[in-house]
Amino acid sequence: xxxxxxxxxxRLYRVIRFLWWNAKRREVSPAAFIEKNGVSVDRxxxxxxxxxxxxxxxxxxxxxxxxxxxxxxxxxxxTAGECRELDAHVFYSRTKRQLYHSSIWDSETVKEISYPKxxxxxxxxxxxxxxxx
Amino acid sequence: xxxxxINNSTSIECEVKDCGDSGSxxxxxxxxxxxxxHFFYIQWDINSTILPNAExxxxxxxxxxxxxxVSFLKLPTNxxxxxxxxxxxxxxxxxxxxxxxxxxxxEVFPTGSDSIILEYSKPDGEYLGIEVFENKVNVxxxxxxxxxxxxxxTHELSKIINEFNDK
Numbered sequence: 001x002x003x004x005x006x007x008x009x010x011r012l013y014r015v016i017r018f019l020w021w022n023a024k025r026r027e028v029s030p031a032a033f034i035e036k037n038g039v040s041v042d043r044x045x046x047x048x049x050x051x052x053x054x055x056x057x058x059x060x061x062x063x064x065x066x067x068x069x070x071x072x073x074x075x076x077x078x079t080a081g082e083c084r085e086l087d088a089h090v091f092y093s094r095t096k097r098q099l100y101h102s103s104i105w106d107s108e109t110v111k112e113i114s115y116p117k118x119x120x121x122x123x124x125x126x127x128x129x130x131x132x133x
Numbered sequence: 134x135x136x137x138x139i140n141n142s143t144s145i146e147c148e149v150k151d152c153g154d155s156g157s158x159x160x161x162x163x164x165x166x167x168x169x170x171h172f173f174y175i176q177w178d179i180n181s182t183i184l185p186n187a188e189x190x191x192x193x194x195x196x197x198x199x200x201x202x203v204s205f206l207k208l209p210t211n212x213x214x215x216x217x218x219x220x221x222x223x224x225x226x227x228x229x230x231x232x233x234x235x236x237x238x239x240e241v242f243p244t245g246s247d248s249i250i251l252e253y254s255k256p257d258g259e260y261l262g263i264e265v266f267e268n269k270v271n272v273x274x275x276x277x278x279x280x281x282x283x284x285x286x287t288h289e290l291s292k293i294i295n296e297f298n299d300k
Contacts, residue, residue, distance in 0.1 A: 017213075019242065019243060020242055022240050022242075022252070022254070024240065025240075025254055027254070029240070029242040029250060029252060030250065030252075030262065031242035031243060031244045031250045032242075034244035034245065034246050034248070034250075034264075035213060035215050035216075035217065035244065035245030035246055036216065036217070036245060036246040036247070037215050037216045037245075039215075040214075040215050067207065069204065070208070070212060112246055115262060115264055115271060115273045115279065116273065116275070116279070119260065119262065119273065119275060120275075
C-alpha cells in the first residue's frame with residue numbers, strides 16, 4: 001500500500017524527450033520542467049529503480065505516430081526533498097491508469113514552475129537512464 | 134528548406150530580412166507566399182563574397198535553429214501528454230525574427246507553456262535563458278531577477294546576449 005505522503009527521500013522520475021535534450025552539453029533543458037499544468041513525474045513508491053525505468057521505457061517507447069523529437073531520450077530522477085529545498089511543491093496525484101503518478105508544482109497554489117525553479121531542477125536532476133540513438 | 138540560386142529569371146515575391154551588417158553579410162529573404170514554404174532564404178552572391186569562417190558558422194546555426202523552430206509547428210495538441218497547446222504561427226514567426234537578429238545563435242527548446250526557450254550556456258556553468266512568448270520576452274540569469282522585454286525590442290535583447298557571449 002503506497003502512502004499518500006511522499007517522503008523527502010523518495011525518488012521521483014521524469015521522462016525527458018529528445019526535444020528537451022541539449023546534445024551539445026549533454027544536459028536537460030529547463031524547458032522540460034515548464035508546463036502550464038505542473039510537471040508530471042512517477043514516484044518510486046514500492047518499486048525498485050529498475051522497475052520504474054522499465055515501466056517508463058515501455059510506456060514511452062517509440063511508436064509510429066510519435067516523431068523522433070517527442071520520443072524518450074532519458075529518464076531523470078530527483079528526490080522529493082531536493083524539490084522541496086527549491087521551494088517546489090511535490091505531491092501524490094495518482095490517476096485511474098497511473099498508480100504512481102505524482103506532480104511537481106511551483107507552489108501549493110501555482111501549477112506552472114517558474115523559469116528559475118525549472119533551471120534549478122534541471123541542474124539538480126540525475127540521469128537514471130538514457131536511450132541511445 | 135529550399136535554397137534557390139539567384140539569376141535573372143528568378144522571381145519570387147519576398148520580404149527582406151537582413152542578417153548582420155548590410156553590405157558584408159548575405160541577405161535573407163522570406164517568402165510571403167504561404168504556398169511556397171513557411172519561409173526560405175537565399176544567400177545573395179555567396180560565391181563572390183568572401184565571408185570569415187565565423188560568419189559562415191553562425192549562418193549554419195541560424196539555418197539549423199530556424200528549421201527546428203519551424204518543426205515545432207508540427208507538434209500536435211497535447212504533445213507533452215500534459216495539456217500543451219499547439220504552437221501558434223505568431224510565436225514561431227516572432228522567434229524566427231529574434232533568431233535572425235542575433236549574432237550568437239542559442240540552443241532552442243519548446244516548453245509545455247506556450248513559450249520557446251533560447252539558451253546560452255558556458256563550460257563554467259554560466260547560463261542565459263530567453264523565454265519567448267507571443268507578447269513578451271523573459272530574460273533569465275541565475276541569481277538575478279527576471280527581466281521582461283518587449284519582443285520587438287531586438288536591440289536590447291541582442292545587447293544582453295552579446296554581453297553574455299563576449300565575456
